[in-house]
Structures are given as C-alpha cells and as structure tokens.
Amino acid sequence: MNSAVTDLGKTPSSSIPGAHSFWVQIVAMICLTVVLSLVLPFMKTWPQEWIVPIKGWVTQFFTWLDKEAAIGSLKFKTVTRSISWLLEQPLDWAEYILYRGIKARDLPAMFWIFLPVIGLSVLHTKFGMRRCLMVVATIWAISLADNVLFQFGLFELPHTAMEALGVKKLDALPWIVIVAGAGILGHWIGGWKLALFSAGCIGYLAVMGLWRDSMRTFSIVLVSVPFAVGLGLGLGIWVTRSKRAAAIISPMFDIMQATPHMAYLVPVVVLFGAGQVPAMIATVIFAMPPMARCTILGIQTVSSDVEESGRMSGCTPRQLLWKVTLPSSQRILMLGVNQVVMQTLAMVVIASMVGAQGLGHKLLFSLQQLRLGAAVEQGLAIVLMAVVLDRLTQAYANRAPGELASRETGWKAKKHFWIFLAVAVAAYLLAQFVPLVEKYPRAYTFTLGRNIDFALRAFSKHAYDYINPVRDFITIYMLIPFRDFFLWLPWTTVIGVVGLTAYWLGGIRTTLLTTGLIGFVILITGNWEQGVLTLYLVTSAVILCVLIGVPIGIWASRSDRAARAIMATCDTLQTFPSFIYLIPVIMLLKVGDLSNVIAILAYATVPAVRYTYLGIKRIPDVTIEASIANGTTPFQRLWKVELPIALPEIMLGINQTIMMALAMTAITALIGSSDLGQEIYRALPTADSGRGIMAGLGIAVIGIVADRLIQAWAAERKKQLGIN
Amino acid sequence: MKITKLLATSAIVAASLAFTLPAYAEAESDDPIIMVQNNWTSQLVLSFVVGKTLEGMGYTVEYSPSDSQLQFKAIADGDMHFQVEAWEGSMKTAFEKAVAEDGMIDAGSHSALTREEWWIPDYVLEKCPEAQNWEGLNACAEIFATAETKPKGRFVGPPADWGKNYAARIDALQMNFKAINVGQAATLWAELQSAYDRKEPIVLFNWTPNFIESKFKGRFVDFPKPEKGCMEDKAWGPNPNATGDCGAPHSGWLKKAAWSGLAEKYPKAWGVMQKIDFTNAQIAAAALMVDVDGLSPEEAADKWIAENAAVVESWKK
Amino acid sequence: MAVDAQIKCRNIWKIFGADPEAFMQRYNGKPTADDLAQEGYIGAVRDVSFDVHKGEILIIMGLSGSGKSTIIRCITRLNDPTAGAVEYEGRNLLKATPQELIEIRRHKMGMVFQSFGLLPHRTVLSNVAFPLEVQNLDQLEREKRAMEMIELVGLGGRENYFPRELSGGQQQRVGIARSLAVEPDIWFLDEPFSALDPLIRAEMQDEFIRLQQMLKKTIVFITHDFEEATKLADRIGIMKDGQMVQLCTPEEMVLNPADEYVAEFARNAPRDRIVSAAAIMKKSTAKTPPRVSGASVLANTKIGEIAEQVINSEVPTPVTDAAGMLLGHVDRERITKALFGKGDIV
Structure with missing residues (x-):
C-alpha cells in the first residue's frame, strides 16, 4: 500500500486542493484495490484467523493488575484502594457539609487527618519545617500505635467527645446558606446581576425538589474540579518544561479527548472498583486535558518582557513560575478551570453508571421508568448548575488582573467572606428552631414533570404520522444503501484512500500515522465491521450537521438578535445531558439507524454553527467593505468572499462536529446498533477491559485521523489566505 | 515554596494514615x-x-x-x-x-x-386474536413489520449484552420475525410507550415482576415449554432439525x-x-x-x- | 587615559538555527555571512567585542533586526550566546552557574523593558518590591525600599494602583523604579521609551538624565532613535546585521562616520547639540598659543550654544581651552555650514 503511495513522488505542498492529479490518483487507488480485492479475498475482508487477540491481552493485563500485580508484599490493588480511600475523604467532607451532616462516627478518621494538616500549617509558619515534621511524626506514631496496639482510646477521642456533649449529629449547611452563598459569590465576582442570577438558579434546584441530589452531584464537582485543575496544571507545566514530556503527553491528550468518556469507565472500575470515588476518578481523567492545554497555552503566551523582567529580578525558576508566569496568565488558566467545570458536569450522567450518586443517577432512573418529565427536570438541574458555575468562572476570568484584590483594608477587604460567615452562622442557629430555614419544604416544591411528560407523549403521538413516512424514506433509500456501501468497501480501499489523502495533505508521516493507527487499532483487532459502521453513522450525521449547522451559523452572522438566541440554544444543547434526547427520538423514530443519526445530530451540530458564525464574524470589516464597494450582491458576497475566507474556520468546526459525533456514538449505543460505541457499552457491565478499551481507542483513532487530515488541510489553506 | 513543601508533607502524612486507618476500621461493626x-x-x-x-x-x-x-x-x-x-x-x-x-x-x-418472554399489549389481540400463542403470533407477523424488516415482523429484543439470542430462537422455530436489539431497557419502554399511545402493534421483550405490568395492559406470548431436551435434542419440539426451539423458563x-x-x-x-x-x-x-x-x-x-x-x-x- | 571597564564583551556570537554549536565548530568559530545564509542559520550577533566603562552611558543603536536587543540579552544572559565571553568583575558571566547568575541579577543588575514587563496582578508597590521579595527580604524592609524608589521616580501616592490604572509613562516609571530597587551596579535599558508618545518620551529622557546625575550608574541603553541616543549617550555603538559597525562618541560619529550606513544616521543628527566648537574651528597655527582676553568660547562647548555669539560677531570668535589659551577661531561661514549644511561639517 505504502509503496504505491511513495511512488507518486510529488511534493505534497505544491498544489493542494483541486489538484487534478490528486483525484486521478484517488480513482486509480479505488479501482486498483477493488479489483485486487475481487481476486484476493483477504484484501476485501481481513481474515478471521489473522486477527491478533489484542483485546484478550488487554483484558488479561487488567486482570493481572487487579489480582496479582504487586511490588514486594504491597499489592497493586492495595495501592489503588488506598488512593480511593484518600480521595474519598474530601468527598465525604463535601457531602457532610453540603447535605449529609456529620454523625459522631464519621469524625475520627477525618479528625486524625485534619489535625496534623492544620497543626502542620500552624507549626510550620511558627517554628519551621523540621520541628513541625517532628510533631507530625509524633502524632502519626501515636495514632499508629493506638491503631495497631490499641486502646489508649485516643483514636476515638473526637467521637467520644462529641457523644459526651450529647451531640449525635451535626447538621449540614441549611439550603438557604448555600443559596445565599451562591449569591454572595456572584456579587463578589460580578455584582448584583450575577448575584441574583446565581442565587436564583441554585434556589430553583430546591424548588424543583432536587436539592439533595443536586448537592450530591455538587459534592463530586466540588472535589473533582480541584483535582482535575491541579493535575492539569501540573501536567501542563511539565509539558512546557520538558520536551520529552511534551512528546509523550500531548498525543496522549489527543487520544484521551477523542476517546468517548464511557470507555474510561471500564479500566477505572477494574482498578478502583465501583462507587463514588471511581466515578470521580473517571471524571477527573476526562475533565483534566483542557486544563493542561490552557496551562500550556497560558505559559507560552506570557509576554516575553514580563517573563524576562521576572528573570532579571533574580527569580529562581520556581519563583518565576509561581510568581510571574502563572499569575500573568491567570485569564487563560481561569478559562481552563471553566472548561474543567463544564466537562465535569458533562460527566455527571455517565459517571452515575459506575456509581456516582445524585442527579445523574436519578436521571437514568427516571429514563428507565419512562418518566421523561422528571428526567428533563433533572437534566435541567444539571444545566442550571453548569450555567451558574460557567458564568461565575467566566466572570472571574474576564476580570482585569488584580481587580479582585481589594485595596481596602480591615474587614472591608474581605467583607463578602464575613457576610457569608454571618449568614451561615445565623441560618445555622435559626435552623434549629425554624425548619423552613434548614430544609426546603416538600410541600412547596413545584415540578413540571408530568406536564412535560404529557406534552412529549402528545407530541410523539400526533407527530408520528407525519414523521413516519419521512423516516421510512430516509432509512430505506438513503441510510441503508449508504450503510451497505460502507460495509461493502474492502479494507484496502479505505486504508488506501485515507493514506493517499494524508500524503497529499501532510506528507508521508501523516500517511504512516493515519494508516498505522487504523491498521493496528481497528483492523487487526477484529473491530473492522464495527469501525466501518461507526464511520457510516458518523459520516451520515456529520453530513446532516453541516447541511443544517452552516446555514444557521450564516444566519447568526447576519443578525445580532438571531445570534444571541442561537448561541444560547447552542449552550443549552451542549450542557443538557445527551441521554435525554434519546427517548423522544426513539418514541418518534423507533430503534434504528435514523434514531442514532438524529440523536448525534442534536448534539453535534453545535460546533458547525458556532465556528461558521465565528469564521464569518472574524473576517476584517475592510474585506467586506471592499467587496461591497466592488458591487457584489449579498449572495455573491457570501458565496465568493465570506465563505471562502471563513472556510478554514468552518472546517475546524466540522472537525469538532466529528469529534462530538464520535463521542455521541457511545451514548447512542443505548438506542441499539452494532458500532464501536455499542462495543464499549457492552464491555461495561462485564468489566471486559480489553473489549471496552480497544473499542474506545477505535473511536479515538477515527477521530484522530479525521482531525489530522482536516487540520493539515486547514493549516495549508490558512497559509494560502495569510490568516493566523 | 513553603506551600509546596507543606502540601507534600500533608500528603505523606495523609497517605501513611490511609494505610493504617482502614485496617483499624474493619474491626468496627x-x-x-x-x-x-x-x-x-x-x-x-x-x-x-x-x-x-x-x-x-x-x-x-x-x-x-x-x-x-x-x-x-x-x-x-x-x-x-x-x-x-x-x-x-x-x-x-x-x-x-x-x-x-x-x-x-x-x-x-x-x-x-421471575419470567422473561416475548410480550404483547392487549390491544394487539384485536388485530391478531391468536397472538398469545407463538404460532398465532407468527401468522400475523406482517402487522409488526417496519420499513427495515418488511416483510418480516419486528421483535424488539432485550439489550444485546443480556446474553439472550432471540435470533437463534426465531430461526429454530422458523418464525417470520426479525429480532432487533436495543441498547438499554429504557429504549424498550420508549418503544412500548410510543406504540401504546397509538395502539400500534408491537411485540417486545419484557419480564416480571416489573413496573410495566402496572402501567400497560398486556401479556406474555406462550412458547413451547422449555424442557430438558429442548437445548440438546434436535428432535425435541416443533422443529425436528434444531435445538433451542422452545421458550424461556416460566419460573426463573x-x-x-x-x-x-x-x-x-x-x-x-x-x-x-x-x-x-x-x-x-x-x-x-x-x-x-x-x-x-x-x-x-x-x-x-x-x-x-x-x-x-x-x-x-x-x-x- | 586609563578607563575602568566594568564589562568586557569579547567576540560574542549568537546564532539561531538547528544546531548552532556544531555549525560554529564547522567554520572554526568564524563563519561568514555567506556561510550562514547557505546553511540556513541566522546570525543575530556576529563577533561583537566592546567594553562598557564604569559610570558611562553606552547606547547601542540600530534598526530592528540589527541584533541590538540580542546583544543586551547576551550580556544579561537572558539568551545564552553561542560563543564569546562577557567579563564582569574579573569572571566570565557566560560560565556562571544558574545559581550564581540569579545572585548576580539579584544584586548587580537591573533592567528596564520596552513594554514595561510589569506584573499585571500586583500593585505598583508590590511590583517595585518584587525583586526584593524574591530575595526573601522581609516585608517591612522591602516595602520601605520600594517606597523610596517610587518617590524617586515621582510616583509617590500611586503605590496602591495597579499597572492597568497608569499611563504608559507612569508604567515605565514603575519599571525604572523596580529595576533600581536592588541598587544595581549596571543598569540595562532595552528601548525603554520606544513605546511612549513623543512628548512623554522627551519628559522621560529628562527624567532619566536627572536620575543618572544622582545615581551615576553604568548604563547599557538600547534604542533605535538616533536623536535619543545623541541626547543621552556618552558613547554610541551602531549595530548592523549583527555586527558592531562603529563605537565612539556621538561627535566622532558625526564627524567621521565609519561607513555609509553610519553616515546615513549621522546626517539627520542634531549637530547643534553634538558638535563642539573645537571640531569646526580653524586651528590656530601659532606655536605657542596666546592667551585670549575678551569674547571667546570654550573648545568643548556645543556649537548650538555658541551659534548666536559667533553669528552676531563681526570677526571670527576665538576658541580657547579651559586655561584660556587660544586654539583657533570660528567664523560665521563655518558655523552656518556646520549647523545648516547638508554635507561635510568642515
């Protein structure tokens, strides 16, 4: 295959798109491979006996990790379980504070962790490192001795003390405090408008009667976000420091982001078990890459004068990083935090499949019970939380540096904090006497669940008669022939065409990368058919996405009012848990490929819209004015000026659309199909890591190949247009 | 710098406690x-x-x-x-x-x-009175057909990973149906709800006990009772040339x-x-x-x- | 005259490209411009040697891309030169370990940047105190020192402002205060006033002169503005294509430009403020110069200052040395040609 490619011997950059010979070669490649595959059957279908049992090896590896791996007497499993235990502690505390309340028996473990940590910080500032370490070591030794040899009763001290005082349980923060807290935070960051907005949205969670579940979800967000941010920051810094790290980590991020989140769940479950913590770990893994990317970008874009002034001030490398580089790129870093928050909330539902409690779990349950209205409301709760956190973090990121560092001194400098503290204490005390303060009364909850249910069912009932013929037409005359065509394609043709295109766009390295990935991850593992079906679903969906998304994007660029409405819709569509789309789609369209395509469409059109809009908006005014001066009609202007210039940007949007469509295939698997997404979903229950991981990687490979080809094209095109 | 050291130490302390605490906790009932x-x-x-x-x-x-x-x-x-x-x-x-x-x-x-079996809503009996029996159901397979399965009837099967091979049973009983698998139970109910609202014929996988019974009126389809010979002996059952030509156990x-x-x-x-x-x-x-x-x-x-x-x-x- | 050289730069090379060290080795450390072009390397600084004298203002001038910013970064080791040596206090800076380098920067060097390089998240006070903060000086002490510097640059009362709340000129004053906070021996200024409006620029130049009169630092100052250079410099070095074309006093440069490139710069120079009477006088031929009594001018006076006197005088004005001995004469014709002529001065 590759020898055929290298024989072409033309420099790839000389004449890219529209190159006559390119198409000639593609046609030649297709003819050659099709004819060959007619003669040699192994060139059409990869023979069963040639399949390398990579899936089995991966599964065996994870089983080995789980059951046997050990360093000396320390079992690998013990290590992972200890990590779980550690991560569980902050989560527990978030839960105690937000909704659970602390029972006496919950105290000891945390007490013995917190005491040294608090003591440590006090001692450290007062007496320095060495003495403080000694004290800590002593505390640790005592608790260890108490633990192993027992019975000084020290370990149980906090527990006993609390019981001696007659306190069985300390209540969690009353709901009113959290609502007020959201408002106060909003006011600190963005003034009254943001304050009202935040408090209103969080308050509405209680009104819907979803307070407890929302707080469960919020606990996970509250703990996962710092972990993801810390990890992302660390990895990002490392990448900017070490070329070797960059070479290893950057492609890993590409793969991680292109792999559907569900594929992470399997190995996580094998290594960390099921429950809140593994769900959190999966969330952190998924949400971390954007933070790392933003860190890298932030560090690389700090102005050289600022960086050099830091160095000339005599900073050590560490001082330079923490005092100069990172604070100066605060804005980009905060955007990273924002991304992490959004990704964390996007994981809420999926994480509940491995044991995360809260809204996601409730939502799946509602879907299972066919209580669509309830599911919609639970989805809405996730959206509300996401929107509030999004606004808060964005407002924070967009503030001028130093703006929040108050010039005032004394209590005024921290007045928001003190007001919050006062509200919290007052409400906490009041809650002992007035139940309304503590818990939002169930009697006042107000839900639209049944109405939504009714409306959806009525819609599906009446719309069905109109939609069904369309559905049948599209399915039979378009989708099924298209699918059969994909399934008929010999593997040699697919790889040959991809390789050839890659060569023209990016040279021999791109060819080797793309064909290599497809070959190793999809072909020889025996996932070819599922891979092709994925490709078929995604291609169909992406074609529709572009046909719908690009015109909407153009429309948005024509009218600011339309733009505002469209962008708001886009935001909601993306945060709304995608699972909810599935049920109405099934009710209208039945189980079948069209349902899959439409469900993907609902989610993946957004980037096509957004990038088209941005691409057109970013065209310099001068260019537009010049074309008006040249006497173009509006249509000519769009077709001959705006679209060609915006095309690279639009292509990047399509790239994103492809990524999202691929991610959605794992979720539309709930409808039922036999693509790679379904493979992941099927691997999950049996914890068959090899199956899940290879299917996930397969999807990632399709994404990466598409990404490389489009990026290469867009880069070339941008260079031609002189756009940066 | 101070903070980093502090954090590092805290982490060490916490980690060392982590190894000791669970051991302690296990003695606690x-x-x-x-x-x-x-x-x-x-x-x-x-x-x-x-x-x-x-x-x-x-x-x-x-x-x-x-x-x-x-x-x-x-x-x-x-x-x-x-x-x-x-x-x-x-x-x-x-x-x-x-x-x-x-x-x-x-x-x-x-x-x-427990029982898991093909299931039909009661209104199906209006169009296909014999549908409670598998042979009767098979006779009016066409009313269950959709564009993709025509002329065969469509059977909405359980999630594929539940380990049930209804396609094999359809073959064994030489039924005029095509089984499609859903991804998740919720999908089954969405199909059912949609069809139920419109009184459209549907046959799907269902089980008991389960909330469906309280929401939708319907019944299981009777298949040949599974006996020992069904799975091993080709001669057993309606099709003398196939194994697996029987229904699921009534009492799981x-x-x-x-x-x-x-x-x-x-x-x-x-x-x-x-x-x-x-x-x-x-x-x-x-x-x-x-x-x-x-x-x-x-x-x-x-x-x-x-x-x-x-x-x-x-x-x- | 024995001049105390504070910094000695010897044969500095800075080459950008795939593997500069190996490239230098291939050409025995002396690649020509053709060699560079042929192998696709860029010679940002090529074989530059010069001394910076104690207490002088040395201005390095050149167009963008001439290597002037690179050379200052080689001396401060913000960039590591490919080859050469920078001698400071008897040791080669290029061999200093990172730790030594940090120490030197903390106590001996200060630098001002074109776009200020202020930390946006810190107040004026905290920006100025920053170099002291990284030395772990305690807060009271460093803020006291920083306040002194802020007063020195005339920003007293603004210490709690954030950089974004200040004008460009004020921001650069902060930059200057910060660079002086550690009381450096050598002061580097990289186009400090280039980003400012012309009016503010002139004001800041005067401010700079005022400060230098008080502080008497050794200064390396980069600019692309010849007028600024002649206004401030004790000596000017002109760079072109990575090489130092000429290094001398402004007057010498105007009088004897090394090549056409320097002459082009010199042509538009404000001669009235650069050229001294001695340079344009008709030298006295007397073996023993007589003492002059009556109206005369000193030999090192700039011609701008004597112009009126010379033009108003009917006879050539005598030029004397500090002791009052006659050195020569300046007449109307000579001074008019020097001031307004396009070509040679004399």
Whole structure:
C-alpha cells in the first residue's frame, strides 16, 4: 500500500486542493484495490484467523493488575484502594457539609487527618519545617500505635467527645446558606446581576425538589474540579518544561479527548472498583486535558518582557513560575478551570453508571421508568448548575488582573467572606428552631414533570404520522444503501484512500500515522465491521450537521438578535445531558439507524454553527467593505468572499462536529446498533477491559485521523489566505 | 515554596494514615453496611426496606448505586455488601461467575419467581386474536413489520449484552420475525410507550415482576415449554432439525447476593439477610407505590414496612 | 587615559538555527555571512567585542533586526550566546552557574523593558518590591525600599494602583523604579521609551538624565532613535546585521562616520547639540598659543550654544581651552555650514 503511495513522488505542498492529479490518483487507488480485492479475498475482508487477540491481552493485563500485580508484599490493588480511600475523604467532607451532616462516627478518621494538616500549617509558619515534621511524626506514631496496639482510646477521642456533649449529629449547611452563598459569590465576582442570577438558579434546584441530589452531584464537582485543575496544571507545566514530556503527553491528550468518556469507565472500575470515588476518578481523567492545554497555552503566551523582567529580578525558576508566569496568565488558566467545570458536569450522567450518586443517577432512573418529565427536570438541574458555575468562572476570568484584590483594608477587604460567615452562622442557629430555614419544604416544591411528560407523549403521538413516512424514506433509500456501501468497501480501499489523502495533505508521516493507527487499532483487532459502521453513522450525521449547522451559523452572522438566541440554544444543547434526547427520538423514530443519526445530530451540530458564525464574524470589516464597494450582491458576497475566507474556520468546526459525533456514538449505543460505541457499552457491565478499551481507542483513532487530515488541510489553506 | 513543601508533607502524612486507618476500621461493626441500588423501582424500594430494617436494629446503612452487572464484582470485593434482587434472566452469568471466581456469596432465593418472554399489549389481540400463542403470533407477523424488516415482523429484543439470542430462537422455530436489539431497557419502554399511545402493534421483550405490568395492559406470548431436551435434542419440539426451539423458563430464580465478610462483621444483620424473602405480590406492591402512586422509593419503603410489619419482624427472629 | 571597564564583551556570537554549536565548530568559530545564509542559520550577533566603562552611558543603536536587543540579552544572559565571553568583575558571566547568575541579577543588575514587563496582578508597590521579595527580604524592609524608589521616580501616592490604572509613562516609571530597587551596579535599558508618545518620551529622557546625575550608574541603553541616543549617550555603538559597525562618541560619529550606513544616521543628527566648537574651528597655527582676553568660547562647548555669539560677531570668535589659551577661531561661514549644511561639517 505504502509503496504505491511513495511512488507518486510529488511534493505534497505544491498544489493542494483541486489538484487534478490528486483525484486521478484517488480513482486509480479505488479501482486498483477493488479489483485486487475481487481476486484476493483477504484484501476485501481481513481474515478471521489473522486477527491478533489484542483485546484478550488487554483484558488479561487488567486482570493481572487487579489480582496479582504487586511490588514486594504491597499489592497493586492495595495501592489503588488506598488512593480511593484518600480521595474519598474530601468527598465525604463535601457531602457532610453540603447535605449529609456529620454523625459522631464519621469524625475520627477525618479528625486524625485534619489535625496534623492544620497543626502542620500552624507549626510550620511558627517554628519551621523540621520541628513541625517532628510533631507530625509524633502524632502519626501515636495514632499508629493506638491503631495497631490499641486502646489508649485516643483514636476515638473526637467521637467520644462529641457523644459526651450529647451531640449525635451535626447538621449540614441549611439550603438557604448555600443559596445565599451562591449569591454572595456572584456579587463578589460580578455584582448584583450575577448575584441574583446565581442565587436564583441554585434556589430553583430546591424548588424543583432536587436539592439533595443536586448537592450530591455538587459534592463530586466540588472535589473533582480541584483535582482535575491541579493535575492539569501540573501536567501542563511539565509539558512546557520538558520536551520529552511534551512528546509523550500531548498525543496522549489527543487520544484521551477523542476517546468517548464511557470507555474510561471500564479500566477505572477494574482498578478502583465501583462507587463514588471511581466515578470521580473517571471524571477527573476526562475533565483534566483542557486544563493542561490552557496551562500550556497560558505559559507560552506570557509576554516575553514580563517573563524576562521576572528573570532579571533574580527569580529562581520556581519563583518565576509561581510568581510571574502563572499569575500573568491567570485569564487563560481561569478559562481552563471553566472548561474543567463544564466537562465535569458533562460527566455527571455517565459517571452515575459506575456509581456516582445524585442527579445523574436519578436521571437514568427516571429514563428507565419512562418518566421523561422528571428526567428533563433533572437534566435541567444539571444545566442550571453548569450555567451558574460557567458564568461565575467566566466572570472571574474576564476580570482585569488584580481587580479582585481589594485595596481596602480591615474587614472591608474581605467583607463578602464575613457576610457569608454571618449568614451561615445565623441560618445555622435559626435552623434549629425554624425548619423552613434548614430544609426546603416538600410541600412547596413545584415540578413540571408530568406536564412535560404529557406534552412529549402528545407530541410523539400526533407527530408520528407525519414523521413516519419521512423516516421510512430516509432509512430505506438513503441510510441503508449508504450503510451497505460502507460495509461493502474492502479494507484496502479505505486504508488506501485515507493514506493517499494524508500524503497529499501532510506528507508521508501523516500517511504512516493515519494508516498505522487504523491498521493496528481497528483492523487487526477484529473491530473492522464495527469501525466501518461507526464511520457510516458518523459520516451520515456529520453530513446532516453541516447541511443544517452552516446555514444557521450564516444566519447568526447576519443578525445580532438571531445570534444571541442561537448561541444560547447552542449552550443549552451542549450542557443538557445527551441521554435525554434519546427517548423522544426513539418514541418518534423507533430503534434504528435514523434514531442514532438524529440523536448525534442534536448534539453535534453545535460546533458547525458556532465556528461558521465565528469564521464569518472574524473576517476584517475592510474585506467586506471592499467587496461591497466592488458591487457584489449579498449572495455573491457570501458565496465568493465570506465563505471562502471563513472556510478554514468552518472546517475546524466540522472537525469538532466529528469529534462530538464520535463521542455521541457511545451514548447512542443505548438506542441499539452494532458500532464501536455499542462495543464499549457492552464491555461495561462485564468489566471486559480489553473489549471496552480497544473499542474506545477505535473511536479515538477515527477521530484522530479525521482531525489530522482536516487540520493539515486547514493549516495549508490558512497559509494560502495569510490568516493566523 | 513553603506551600509546596507543606502540601507534600500533608500528603505523606495523609497517605501513611490511609494505610493504617482502614485496617483499624474493619474491626468496627458500626461501619456502614452498603446496599446496592440499581435503577429499577422494585429493587430500589426493597433495598430501602432492607436498609431501614437494619437501621432499626442499630446498624448504619448506606446506599450505593451501581450498574446491574458491575455490582457483583463490587460485592465480591466488599465495596458493596448486599444486593436484594439478582435476576436469573439477566444476571445469571455475571452472578455465577462472581460466586465461582471472586468469592461472592449466594444468599439464597426469594419465593418470588421471575419470567422473561416475548410480550404483547392487549390491544394487539384485536388485530391478531391468536397472538398469545407463538404460532398465532407468527401468522400475523406482517402487522409488526417496519420499513427495515418488511416483510418480516419486528421483535424488539432485550439489550444485546443480556446474553439472550432471540435470533437463534426465531430461526429454530422458523418464525417470520426479525429480532432487533436495543441498547438499554429504557429504549424498550420508549418503544412500548410510543406504540401504546397509538395502539400500534408491537411485540417486545419484557419480564416480571416489573413496573410495566402496572402501567400497560398486556401479556406474555406462550412458547413451547422449555424442557430438558429442548437445548440438546434436535428432535425435541416443533422443529425436528434444531435445538433451542422452545421458550424461556416460566419460573426463573430471584436471588440475594452478599459479600463474604458479612457473616463475620455483622453476624446479626447477616442472619436477617438470609431470612429475607419476598413474594411476587409483595414486590409488585412495592413497585406500584412508586410507579403509580408517585411516592419516592424511600417513602414507599416506609409505607411497605408499616404495612408488612409482621413480615419484617419474622426476619429478625 | 586609563578607563575602568566594568564589562568586557569579547567576540560574542549568537546564532539561531538547528544546531548552532556544531555549525560554529564547522567554520572554526568564524563563519561568514555567506556561510550562514547557505546553511540556513541566522546570525543575530556576529563577533561583537566592546567594553562598557564604569559610570558611562553606552547606547547601542540600530534598526530592528540589527541584533541590538540580542546583544543586551547576551550580556544579561537572558539568551545564552553561542560563543564569546562577557567579563564582569574579573569572571566570565557566560560560565556562571544558574545559581550564581540569579545572585548576580539579584544584586548587580537591573533592567528596564520596552513594554514595561510589569506584573499585571500586583500593585505598583508590590511590583517595585518584587525583586526584593524574591530575595526573601522581609516585608517591612522591602516595602520601605520600594517606597523610596517610587518617590524617586515621582510616583509617590500611586503605590496602591495597579499597572492597568497608569499611563504608559507612569508604567515605565514603575519599571525604572523596580529595576533600581536592588541598587544595581549596571543598569540595562532595552528601548525603554520606544513605546511612549513623543512628548512623554522627551519628559522621560529628562527624567532619566536627572536620575543618572544622582545615581551615576553604568548604563547599557538600547534604542533605535538616533536623536535619543545623541541626547543621552556618552558613547554610541551602531549595530548592523549583527555586527558592531562603529563605537565612539556621538561627535566622532558625526564627524567621521565609519561607513555609509553610519553616515546615513549621522546626517539627520542634531549637530547643534553634538558638535563642539573645537571640531569646526580653524586651528590656530601659532606655536605657542596666546592667551585670549575678551569674547571667546570654550573648545568643548556645543556649537548650538555658541551659534548666536559667533553669528552676531563681526570677526571670527576665538576658541580657547579651559586655561584660556587660544586654539583657533570660528567664523560665521563655518558655523552656518556646520549647523545648516547638508554635507561635510568642515
């Protein structure tokens, strides 16, 4: 295959798109491979006996990790379980504070962790490192001795003390405090408008009667976000420091982001078990890459004068990083935090499949019970939380540096904090006497669940008669022939065409990368058919996405009012848990490929819209004015000026659309199909890591190949247009 | 710099404690007992019933949601402790694997019996009066057809990973149907709801006990009763040339699954768990409170305990 | 005259490209411009040697891309030169370990940047105190020192402002205060006033002169503005294509430009402020110069200052040395040609 490619011997950059010979070669490649595959059957279908049992090896590896791996007497499993235990502690505390309340028996473990940590910080500032370490070591030794040899009763001290005082349980923060807290935070960051907005949205969670579940979800967000941010920051810094790290980590991020989140769940479950913590770990893994990317970008874009002034001030490398580089790129870093928050909330539902409690779990349950209205409301709760956190973090990121560092001194400098503290204490005390303060009364909850249910069912009932013929037409005359065509394609043709295109766009390295990935991850593992079906679903969906998304994007660029409405819709569509789309789609369209395509469409059109809009908006005014001066009609202007210039940007949007469509295939698997997404979903229950991981990687490979080809094209095109 | 060192030290301290604490904790019997919660109604209510009973005895109980297949590994590992509903039909393989390989404990069967089979809403009988019998159903297969399956009827099968090969049964019985698999149970119900609202003929996979019975009127389709010979002997059954030409068992088991450490750590609770026994009627009643009366699973559990006080007392003896 | 050289730069090379070290080795450390072009390397600084004298203002001038910013970064080791040596206090800076380098920067060097390089998240006070903060000086002490510097640059009362709340000129004053906070021996200024409006620029130049009169630092100052250079410099070095074309006093440069490139710069120079009377006088031929009494001008006076006197005088004005001895004469014709002529001065 590759020898055929290298024989072409033309420099790839000389004449890219529209190159006559390119198409000639593609046609030649297709003819050659099709004819060959007619003669040699192994060139059409990869023979069963040639399949390398990579899936089995991966599964065996994870089983080995789980059951046997050990360093000396320390079992690998013990290590992972200890990590779980550690991560569980902050989560527990978030839960105690937000909704659970602390029972006496919950105290000891945390007490013995917190005491040294608090003591440590006090001692450290007062007496320095060495003495403080000694004290800590002593505390640790005592608790260890108490633990192993027992019975000084020290370990149980906090527990006993609390019981001696007659306190069985300390209540969690009353709901009113959290609502007020959201408002106060909003006011600190963005003034009254943001304050009202935040408090209103969080308050509405209680009104819907979803307070407890929302707080469960919020606990996970509250703990996962710092972990993801810390990890992302660390990895990002490392990448900017070490070329070797960059070479290893950057492609890993590409793969991680292109792999559907569900594929992470399997190995996580094998290594960390099921429950809140593994769900959190999966969330952190998924949400971390954007933070790392933003860190890298932030560090690389700090102005050289600022960086050099830091160095000339005599900073050590560490001082330079923490005092100069990172604070100066605060804005980009905060955007990273924002991304992490959004990704964390996007994981809420999926994480509940491995044991995360809260809204996601409730939502799946509602879907299972066919209580669509309830599911919609639970989805809405996730959206509300996401929107509030999004606004808060964005407002924070967009503030001028130093703006929040108050010039005032004394209590005024921290007045928001003190007001919050006062509200919290007052409400906490009041809650002992007035139940309304503590818990939002169930009697006042107000839900639209049944109405939504009714409306959806009525819609599906009446719309069905109109939609069904369309559905049948599209399915039979378009989708099924298209699918059969994909399934008929010999593997040699697919790889040959991809390789050839890659060569023209990016040279021999791109060819080797793309064909290599497809070959190793999809072909020889025996996932070819599922891979092709994925490709078929995604291609169909992406074609529709572009046909719908690009015109909407153009429309948005024509009218600011339309733009505002469209962008708001886009935001909601993306945060709304995608699972909810599935049920109405099934009710209208039945189980079948069209349902899959439409469900993907609902989610993946957004980037096509957004990038088209941005691409057109970013065209310099001068260019537009010049074309008006040249006497173009509006249509000519769009077709001959705006679209060609915006095309690279639009292509990047399509790239994103492809990524999202691929991610959605794992979720539309709930409808039922036999693509790679379904493979992941099927691997999950049996914890068959090899199956899940290879299917996930397969999807990632399709994404990466598409990404490389489009990026290469867009880069070339941008260079031609002189756009940066 | 100070902060980093501080954090590093804290981490070391915390980590070292992490290794010592769980060991300590295991001797404590007021550690929470963790009940598995799945995402269907009866299981949720019943796990609250068991949990609240144990709480009444002074135990601390926590609930952890889990996927219906992954749960067994979690129970075997002691991450979760007790599952009140394990179904023969959909969980047999994973259950038996966990018992055999990972040391999970089979805590006995309920009196309740389960059944999984093809199912039709009652209105189908108007268009196809013989549909309750598989041969009658097969005769009017065409009314179940969709654009993709024409002229064959469409059977909406269970999620593919539930380990049921209905395509094989269709072949064995030479039926004029095509089975399609859904991805998830919710998909089945969406199909059913949509068809039910429009009175469109549909035949789909269903099981009992299950909330569907309280929401939709319908019945199972009768297939040749499964007997020993069905799976091994080609000559057995309607098709003399194939095995598997029979229906599913009418009385599948419903078991309880438990962590092996329970007996030692919570001896009394373990005693209760072994005695717990639900009947079909009790399970249906529990699910009904949620699915029809609109109570939350937790409220339903309280109500159920109040109404079945004698039963609950009998477990504690 | 024995001049105390504070910094000695010897044969500094800075080459950008795939593997500069190997490239230098291939050409025995002396690649020509053709060699560079042929192998696709860029010679940002090529074989530059010069001394910076103690207490002088040395201005390095050149167009963008001439290597002037690179050379200052080579001396401060913000960039590591490919080859050469920078001698400071008897040791080669290029061999200093990172730790030594940090120490030197903390105590001996200060630098001002074209776009200020202020930390946006810190107040004026905290920006100025920053170099002291990284030395772990305690807060009271460093803020006291920083306040002194802020007063020195005339920003007293603005210490709690954030950089974004200040004008460009004020921001650069902060930059200057910060660079002086450690009381450096050598002061580097990299186009400090280029980003400012012309009016503010002139004001800041005067401010700079005022400060230098008080502080008497050794200064390396980069600019692309010849007028600024002649206004401030004790000596000017002109760079072109990575090489130092000429290094001398402004007057010498105007009088004897080394090549056409320097002459082009010199042509537009404000001669009235650069050229001294001695340079344009008709030298006295007397073996023993007589003492002059009556109206005369000193030899080192700039011609701008004597112009009026010379033009108003009917006879050539005598030029004397400090002791009052006659050195020569300046007449109307000579001074008019020097001031307004396009070509040669004399």
